[in-house]
Amino acid sequence: MRQLKRWGPGLLLVSPSIILVGVFVYGLIGRNIWTSLGRRTDYVTDRVLNPGGYLNYVQLLSDPRYHHALWNLLVLTVVFVAGTMFFGLLWALLLEKGVTAEGVFRSILLLPMAVSFIAAGVVWRWLLSPAQGADQAIGLNQLFLKLGMPGLQSAWWSDPGPFAMAAMAVPAIWQLSGYVMALFLAGFRGISDDQREAARVDGATEWRIYRHILFPQLSPVALSALIIVGHMSMKMFDLIYSIAGSNSYTAEVPATLMWIQLFPQSDPIAAATNATVLLTIVALVVIPYLVHTHRSERGDR
Amino acid sequence: MSTTELDRPDPDLTRRTTPPGRGRGQVSAGAVLRYALLVLSVVIVLVPIYVLVVTSIKDAATISTATAWDLPSKLSAAGWVSAFERLAPSMGRSLILAVVAAALSSMLGAMNGFVFSKWRFPGADIIFTMFLFGMFIPYQAVMIPLQAMLLNLPPGFDGIGKLIIVHTVYGIPICSLIFRNYYATAVPTEIIEAAKVDGAGMIRTFISVILPVSLPGFVVALIWQFTSAWNDFLFALFLTQPTNGPVTYALQELAGGQNPNYAQIFAGVLIASLPTLVVYLVLGRWFIRGLMSGSVK
Amino acid sequence: MQHLPGFQYAEWGPRLHRLPTAATEDAGYISKQQIVPVGDVIEDLGGTGVFPQNLLDLLTVKDAIYSVPSNIHRANVVWANTQVLDDAGITAVPADLDAWMADMETIKSKGVSTPLSIGGAWTQVQLLETVLLSTLGADGYTALFTADGDWESAEVTTAAEKYDQLLDYANTASDGDDWPPATDMVIDGKAAYNVMGDWAVAQFASKDVAEDAYSYFPVPGTDGVFDFLADSFTLPKGAKNPAGCKDWLMTVGSAEGQLAFNLAKGSIPARTDVAPDEFPAYQKSAMDSFANDTIVASIAHGAAVSEAWLSDITTAVSKFYGSRDTETLVSDLAAAASKHAG
Known part of the structure; x- marks a missing residue:
């Protein structure tokens, strides 16, 4: 009873959140899965639209259009994550030792994060226009021509090739590299100078200090940045909607396909199925990460 | 009961760690390269902003694809004026949404963070992990039943009311994480023990011991939640209308109109982004400082 | 054009709506019974005397007309x-x-x-x-x-x-x-x-x-063929102000209303009895075509499908x-x- 009196209040304080998260996250996920198992036929022609049960998932997962969307998501995620990690780390490295006007540099590099994806999409849509050549080029292609670098022109995400979606990662990298920079910067600054000084006294080069002292300590930061940025890619909808419009085959990913399933196609069951698969993909990456941090914290304690 | 001042060195954000052997007057190749890369990065990052600003102050008749990259030949404030008129109502709504949702979820996050770090109960870790999972879910996975669930609220909740509920609830996991990490590193357990010895209960401890030192945590949580609520589009699209929704929705409508006026649209983008831009410009240093105090590991 | 989740529909008054035609069922508004027929308004406005039969046929779903067309655009x-x-x-x-x-x-x-x-x-x-x-x-x-x-x-x-x-x-x-x-x-x-x-x-x-x-x-x-799309106004079920909605529909369907509306919008009236004199050159020719050409429905603008x-x-x-x-x-x-x- 004394035990209960000790931790009881804590549980009580957290209980509203537990209930809210329980309902809004787990309850609704459950409801969504339930919806995804529904069966529906066209009331006029009796055509089976959604077969019901696990067959809905079979139907979705065997659809070539869905494969195309998944492939796009993969390309987008890989490029986006690699890009933000690269630039975030680069900028953090450039800034972490302290430079004049550091505040200015830092603020500007962090600025894109303040802009919403929808707002950014409005201007990036123009920037990433696929027309090339002096007659037609606008946006970045036009800029490259003006700067005398016509070879840099590209059809960007409208390119019919399989890796076109990589171009869609460019605005996303632009927006979120600053966040990764902030994480790494905070990470660097959290490591006391003494370690570096001690290493320098021992005669270590700057590069070896980074490699053997600093980077290993930053690996938790890197990992959490990786997971956060990676899962943002899966959810990405606003940016693509804003740049490619609401019905673009070339730039389709599961999230935009879901919008089409729900609204123009009025197929909530397929949309629910799509959403559940998306959740599963995210879970496959996130759950191991959460278990890992849970265990390592248990270990620390 | 006494509150011990937390004795933590305040990390100086702009310290220099210059390796020995470099005099102050000397400019090394490394420094030149460093500045060059930084300036190049800044220029590249500012390209879209340049386009936005320059187009928004152009006279509408002079806007054409041929002169898109050029500085304005004829200045006009018309774009800004008309964009502001179009967006002002939704900006007000967004402001209410962002402030209220950020405040509510930060408060809940602080309470949760405190319990999960310093006043744990059996199973707290599992519950916390389950909270964290909620942070990562794609919101598409709950959107359909969420829409249905929020359908039957009293009319006063339409539009922003629904969004406040949604952003508060889905902000609980990240805010709890931010505060839990912060308290875990910033508040020594001895303080809590001392307060308990002094006879303070949990609430008393929270109010008198924890809250006074929670500012860095609040800074991170408030900034993050404010931005997240202000910039959200997905929830707005599914749960509100352009007439009662936030500025992101209004902006999307503005940009998607039949006869687009690019000066107006680009001015609209800048206007819609101003509050969050200001927050990051003014509070950016505190944001990083907060991150550094261990708010996000 | 944004698409409202169906259940939020009834709160609104008449809303601008891409024309539902016999072959279509725009977002299921009709099958979900979220809008009601407005055949009486059409009749009050003059019925087939003022709207081309062709157009009214395309507006009819299961023998009822669900919207009042305000303006016509040509796509071809x-x-x-x-x-x-x-x-x-x-x-x-x-x-x-x-x-x-x-x-x-x-x-x-x-x-x-x-x-x-x-x-x-x-x-x-x-x-x-x-x-x-x-x-x-x-x-x-x-x-x-x-x-x-x-x-x-x-x-x-x-x-x-x-x-x-x-x-x-x-x-x-x-x-x-x-x-x-x-x-x-x-x-x-x-x-x-x-x-x-x-x-x-x-x-x-x-x-x-x-x-x-x-x-x-x-x-x-395609000379002699008018590929049309129309904007039209519907009457939602359970509208909070049905009389006001109907008034609006009557206004937008009237000759004066269509004249004013279309001069501002750059389209042409759906009614055939509006004088072309005040319209600019293009609209005059379009009104002439609309009155005399074969009318077909546009795919891209949701009139045909x-x-x-x-x-x-x-x-x-x-x-x-x-x-x-x-x-x-x-x-x-x-x-x-x-x-x-x-």
Whole structure:
């Protein structure tokens, strides 16, 4: 009873959140899965639209259009994550030792994060226009021509090739590299100078200090940045909607396909199925990460 | 009961760690390269902003694809004026949404963070992990039943009311994480023990011991939640209308109109982004400082 | 156009609504019984005396009319830059698609590398529909949207091939592009032709283009056919102010109302009894065509097909833009039709 009196209040304080998260996250996920198992036929022609049960998932997962969307998501995620990690780390490295006007540099590099994806999409849509050549080029292609670098022109995400979606990662990298920079910067600054000084006294080069002292300590930061940025890619909808419009085959990913399933196609069951698969993909990456941090914290304690 | 001042060195954000052997007057190749890369990065990052600003102050008749990259030949404030008129109502709504949702979820996050770090109960870790999972879910996975669930609220909740509920609830996991990490590193357990010895209960401890030192945590949580609520589009699209929704929705409508006026649209983008831009410009240093105090590991 | 989740519909008064026609069921508003018939309003306004029978037929779903049309736009219009045409020595309007493409060859040889300008996905659908209309004729085109419509016929394949050829003369666009940049290309002389609905007139006006600097004609092969899309107003079920809604419908359907509305919008009235005198030159010719031509419905603007069907067509066209595989385009269109027709 004394035990209960000790931790009881804590549980009580957290209980509203537990209930809210329980309902809004787990309850609704459950409801969504339930919806995804529904069966529906066209009331006029009796055509089976959604077969019901696990067959809905079979139907979705065997659809070539869905494969195309998944492939796009993969390309987008890989490029986006690699890009933000690269630039975030680069900028953090450039800034972490302290430079004049550091505040200015830092603020500007962090600025894109303040802009919403929808707002950014409005201007990036123009920037990433696929027309090339002096007659037609606008946006970045036009800029490259003006700067005398016509070879840099590209059809960007409208390119019919399989890796076109990589171009869609460019605005996303632009927006979120600053966040990764902030994480790494905070990470660097959290490591006391003494370690570096001690290493320098021992005669270590700057590069070896980074490699053997600093980077290993930053690996938790890197990992959490990786997971956060990676899962943002899966959810990405606003940016693509804003740049490619609401019905673009070339730039389709599961999230935009879901919008089409729900609204123009009025197929909530397929949309629910799509959403559940998306959740599963995210879970496959996130759950191991959460278990890992849970265990390592248990270990620390 | 006494509150011990937390004795933590305040990390100086702009310290220099210059390796020995470099005099102050000397400019090394490394420094030149460093500045060059930084300036190049800044220029590249500012390209879209340049386009936005320059187009928004152009006279509408002079806007054409041929002169898109050029500085304005004829200045006009018309774009800004008309964009502001179009967006002002939704900006007000967004402001209410962002402030209220950020405040509510930060408060809940602080309470949760405190319990999960310093006043744990059996199973707290599992519950916390389950909270964290909620942070990562794609919101598409709950959107359909969420829409249905929020359908039957009293009319006063339409539009922003629904969004406040949604952003508060889905902000609980990240805010709890931010505060839990912060308290875990910033508040020594001895303080809590001392307060308990002094006879303070949990609430008393929270109010008198924890809250006074929670500012860095609040800074991170408030900034993050404010931005997240202000910039959200997905929830707005599914749960509100352009007439009662936030500025992101209004902006999307503005940009998607039949006869687009690019000066107006680009001015609209800048206007819609101003509050969050200001927050990051003014509070950016505190944001990083907060991150550094261990708010996000 | 945003799509409201169905259940939020009834809170609103009359709302602007793409015309539901007999072949369509726009977002299921009718089947979900979210809007009510307004046949009485149509009758009060003058019924078939003032609205073309053709149009009312297309408005009728299961023997009831669900909306009051306020304005009509035409989708099968080519807008051309007269200077570019003069420089290429083109004086006559081409009679059909092949003659048109021959003209484009001439223009290309004179240095304009993109004789035809195109925009995002929906403008591509619009171009395709005019090509279909030109190749199949009005009756063949309308038959496509019935239960027996054959999208795998030789004519449709020919239309797909001609569409493919037309794209060779066009600029590179991306899916999300809007239409004004394409029309701007004609205004700036970077393209000779742009197929666009008649809201394009507003673009010419806003850029202060002189009336003789541009010309317009129906897409070659579609002379005498009016490819329409209409905006119309519906009456939701359970409207909070039904009398006010009906008043609005009566106003927007009246001759005075349509005159004012259309002068402002740049479209033409759905009524046939509005005097053309006050309208600008283009609208006058359009009103004349509307009164005398065969009327068919636009795919790209949701008049001929349901939203779900249009979504699949748009996907097929968007996919084709990258792949340029006419066989797949035809089979995708046929698949969409069999999924949604009837």
